[in-house]
Amino acid sequence: MNRRGLLTRALASSLVPLLSACGRDARPVADRLAARLAEIPGGWTGANWERGHRLRGALPAWPAAAGWPKRAQVLVLGAGIAGLACARRLRLRGIEVALLDLEDRPGGNSRGHRIGAGPALGEGLRCPLGAHYLPTPGPDAVEVRTLLEDLGLASFEHGRWVYDERWLCHSPQERLWWNDQWVDGLLPPAETPELQAQYRRFGELVEQARREIGFSMPSSKHAWSPAHQALDAKTFAAWLDEQRLTAAPLRWYLDYCCRDDYGAEASQVSAWAGLHYFGSRHGFMSGEEREAVLTWPQGNGWLSERLAAPLSDAFHGGRTAVRLREERHGVQVLVWNDREQTAERWEADQVVMAMPLFIGARLPEQPPAALTEAARGMRYAPWLVANLLLDAPPLERLGAPLSWDNVVYGGEALGYVNADQQDLDPSRGPLVLTAYRALRESQRKDLLQDDWRAWAGRVLADMAPLHPDLPERLQRIELMRYGHAMSIPHPGLRGSAALGALRERAQGRLHFAHADLAGYSVFEEAFTQGETVAARLLKSDRAGR
Incomplete structure (x- = not known):
């Protein structure tokens, strides 16, 4: 054979x-x-x-970087949505920015792709490599809504927000394979009175939590309270068990929602995360009109491409930051240039760590205690x-x-x-x-x-x-x-003091902007983190010294 x-x-x-x-x-x-x-x-x-795993092996030493260092006022490490948002805002205000990423193209989890390039399909058909939609933003997502307005996707007309219909998801939007046929929507049909009652009960509990505890998207727009902390201390599955919400179709659907947004089931994410999924958006069978979603053939790659376009001269791909040293008058960063297979030295007045925390914690020679503790708690x-x-x-x-x-x-x-x-x-x-x-x-x-x-x-x-x-x-x-x-927003993560410290203030000349700081990964959280850090730098005038 x-x-x-x-x-x-x-x-x-x-x-x-x-x-x-x-x-x-x-x-x-x-x-x-x-x-x-x-x-x-x-x-x-x-x-x-392989580039990411370079941090696990033998790293180049500082003397390996020959020649004069490359310089920027602000060095942004990581060109995902948070890094792009931060660099874009600083650039618009005239700050000299350099944006580094280990990949050759910016966008992180929101990159687009083309498949099938050739004589028949030309450059190929567009498709996503990661996130594929963005819900139309609610009242708390001011930064995201402003971005959509800047990109010509949203406008305020006659007292309401209107979105470009070309990119509002066309019908039919969702279907579920159920009992050997496709049915509309993703929520399993309530075929028995018992299941209907459980759906109503969960919806009532979500609405009660929205009124009494409060949720927002992005989550940082709502003050963290002891009630949030109590929900964050247990799993979503345990909370559902306490409420006697045990119907298999409901539990499957809630597991699906958690896996879709958080990458893990209800038994692994916190009760805060499970309720936040619904409470910060459209509720659960609440009678509200579910928010529309914007989507493109290349998914959120459409957004990352437009965020990156004005930064083309500031973006340096194929560069992995391997060491970082904070000094009295600035920050030194040792970078491996994968294209040229050489080490480079970069220096900046301030550095924005727009990368996952488990990577960021490996770079500083003297990592802040909050960074070490927060990274230890990530999954x-x-x-x-x-x-x-x-x-x-x-x-x-x-x-x-x-x-x-x-x-x-x-x-x-x-x-x-x-x-x-x-x-x-x-x-x-x-x-x-x-x-x-x-x-x-x-x-x-x-x-x-x-x-x-x-x-x-x-x-x-x-x-x-x-x-x-x-x-x-x-x-x-x-x-x-x-x-x-x-x-994964597992119990205890979102309310951790270490994560809060990184989210709320700089650690010396290091600033942190990544969806990790929200405990889970969606566009709204990442973009707002990047905008928040840029605004903080500009307000304190730390970007230029």
Whole structure:
């Protein structure tokens, strides 16, 4: 048997148990998927984990950086949403900024991608590598709303905010695979009086918490209280048990929501986080109109591209900060230039650490106590994002039509997004489906070590029962892996004094701006953190000295 035959047999064997869980005859489907997967082009894309792991090995010493140091008034380390927001605000006020990131492109978890470049598709079809939507901001998200206004996405007309309809998510928006058919929405149908009662009870408790405790998005806009601290001390699952909310469809849905926003189930995140998910937004079956969402073919990459555009001359990609020394009159940073394979020395009056805390804690020669303590308390969820290029829309089973967000009840995956939902072209041509999986922390090593086809097979095993012709439609598959995609808001994290200290004030000449400071990762939190640090620097005039 040749190499492809051996690969096909191995893939089929691994797919059989995954497909058997769907209650169908697994072997024929596994054989078809494996044969296609063995020949389909694709692979890993988007991230260079070797650069990040450089901090674990032997690091260059200061003398390795020959020549004069490069200089900026403010050095921003990390070009995710928080770093871009901070650098953009400082640049608009005339501050000399340099923005460094270990990746070649800015955007962090909000990067976009193109798949299928070639004669037929030109530059390829746009698709997300991470976050794929932004809810229209509420009254507390002033900074985000101002950004959307600056970008021409929002305007205040006749006493209300109006958003660009091209990027408000088109219908149909959501569907759920439930009892062998697609149904509208993601909340499982309340088919019994008992389930209806549990839905009503949870909705009432959310509204009570909103009135008596209070939630906001971003979370820093609402004062932290003993009531918040009490919720933060227990898991969401424990709180639900206390309220006797045990119906399986409700618990599955709440687990799904937690995995979607936090990368972990209700048994791992705090009760504060679980209630914050609903209390800071649209409630739960509260009668409020659910907020609309903005989305683009490349997901939030549309936003990160526009944040990065005016910073093109200030952005330095492929550079990993490895050491940091705070001195009396400034900060020295030792940087590894991956493109030239040389060490560089940078100096600045102030440094903004716009990176995950577990990385930031490794850089200072004398790390602040709050940073060390906060980093010690962090836990991170690994994620997998798979972009599937199809030559035409796949066959559909019974029920609601292909929607923007498509989720399977009871499944471990988070479903898949139709990246071409906003495309107004009526032709049934090629399209991209983007599948998401929030993985357990124990799977981080497998994500790094397993062959890409093994992970692609897991993704296809989730989707093949939903679309009978998926193997034939599939033309290419590219996967993005995040070993530490987002902070898990486990009990005790959001209310920790160390995290609060980093969020509220500078540590010497070091300033911290990252979604980690909110305990979880969404665009609103990251962007507001970056804006807040920039405003603090400008107000205190610390950016220039």
